[in-house]
Amino acid sequence: MRTTAMRRGPSVALALLLSATSLGACSSGSTGSYCDALTTAEADWKDAGATLKDPAAAARFVATITQVEASAPEEVKADWASLHALVAKFTVDQPDLTALTKQMQGFESSAKRIETHAKETCGIDLGS
Template sequence: MRTTALRTGPSVALALLLTATSVAACSSGSTGSYCDALTAAEADWKDAGATLKDPAAASRFVATITRIEASAPEEVKADWASLQVLVTKFTVAKPDLTALTKQMQGFESSAKRIETHAKETCGIDLGS
């Protein structure tokens, strides 16, 4: 199933990406810088579909993810690193979707952890 879906191109990966990264206001606290980084990246997430189709834009998106990862709590730091690996696949003209397909299961797990953590920590509902 996943293999077939990924053959349609970056749009499927984008849907998963957006599920993991929709951003809203965060609460302050010990993870305030993390929540602030998510909030600051909101505009980047809105055009993620176009971003993944343009290698230069995907490279800028990787930089955004790197900034979020830098402030991410240990509970989700590795998950943000996984997201970075995924988006990096789109920084070339012709992404290797076969390799991406092999990584999707791991990314889906990371996306779920990011979603749960963002809701619990920052008050962000990534599922909407």
């Protein structure tokens, strides 16, 4: 009986250790999935100005932003949501540029936080 208990003991300990390792990997993995999403979106980010001139391209850019936003860490999640709301307004044929100019000026600080975070967390330079 004691031998059976000892055999179970290491198995339980091993299962707990593997669970703890998996939980740690999830934490790193979430940053990893965010960085992967940023890497995929990097080309779209650099062509954003041209993308916003074409409603269909802007819609594709919104889809890309949605993927990044879904995996974004809490410290930049609201900034990605702000970008998402802004770019979504370019998916129509005649966006109201006067209203958008004001919103874009307010977005500058969010863009800076996104760029800084991407560089520091993932080594991706979205600003160039």
